[in-house]
Amino acid sequence: MPTLYHAPLDPHSRFIRLAMAELSMECDLVEERVAERRREFLMLNPAGTIPVLVELDGQVVPGAGVIAEYLDETRGLVLGERRLLPEPPSQRVEVRRLVNWFHQKFWAEVAEPLLHEKLYKLSLSPAEGGGAPNPAALKAARANLRYHLAYVGHLVARRNWLAGDHLTYADLAAAAHLSAIDYMGDVPWSEQNAAKEWYARIKSRPGFRSLLADRIRGMPPAAHYTDLDF
């Protein structure tokens, strides 16, 4: 079975877990603490980032964006009309644009600061920058989140799924990032009904079960995290 090096609340890893589930692809999940800069892991991916996929034949595929393209090219055609990166060039542009939106923009403006302040700082000493969350950073990230959630609502009010008529990588990227924030209870779902309805649809897909089963030691999920009718 292939191996995926990941971390439970890492949105980029969650994106690949969702993609593999849509492709009915099984793999061994191995948690990697990238901050430890483990030598064997850096041999797999010199950039030191997760996720990293390792195939049975030894092929190493590092990074969420690279893995998504690789999975589409090596396994994506079996989905036919439900391909996660659809065939027409204009649709591929829109799917990739939105994937990058979440992996880069949402990550930098919302997910990374919230995860850093609320989760990663817990495992750092004061000398390493650990400690209590910075209220100004939390406030800024939550303000950015409202803007991103409104953008999701804007898109799904006009389309069935984020990038068009079908579920694509765009939905999986958005849901992966939002799900990590939702674990910590930070998503104001009641403010955006269209976005909430879209998230309820994607949350009920079989591939989401593994994400909803994740638990972080010392930090239980928000009460509604596993609720499909939240």
Add this chain to the structure above:
Amino acid sequence: MPTLYHAPLDPHSRFIRLAMAELSMECDLVEERVAERRREFLMLNPAGTIPVLVELDGQVVPGAGVIAEYLDETRGLVLGERRLLPEPPSQRVEVRRLVNWFHQKFWAEVAEPLLHEKLYKLSLSPAEGGGAPNPAALKAARANLRYHLAYVGHLVARRNWLAGDHLTYADLAAAAHLSAIDYMGDVPWSEQNAAKEWYARIKSRPGFRSLLADRIRGMPPAAHYTDLDF
């Protein structure tokens, strides 16, 4: 003719200019000052980033990564054996891994801080964060640059080009980022002969001429910038 919204020293824009030249693709270059957040430009790319390609039929393709995939899919096959994103899955993984290395890691650790400190701060008022370069930021970016240049040297000492036997998007991404830094005279070429030899080869390609002709008002290029035998 298609239009490319770009900025002269922006490495992500330079990457696409080099790719289009390898594809013998002509386009109108339009300089976009993203800091101005021009409304018409945000309609093209809500993320507000460059480069953005606009085709004659109106198709908008935003972002260096998305444009590169799009160009490969719509025009790349004409290059045959010289395709910039080669056919075999393992080579595609390696090319994309290295493209992301430069667009994300090199950008964050070297190119963005050097461009910000030495160029972009010139156009900002003190209240906006403008002013003289921060020596500590310059020192850190230059230390990171040595490490990246050694990585380029390590790769090209074992391969003909960065990702293997042929010129690919990986070389164009690396050269695009290094060329922007080289304009400012910050690349210690004499420390890495293999990397220097590789850069001399790519610098002499016809597609590089347009980059070597760029001039920033008030900031002439380093003396060796246009020299093919530097």
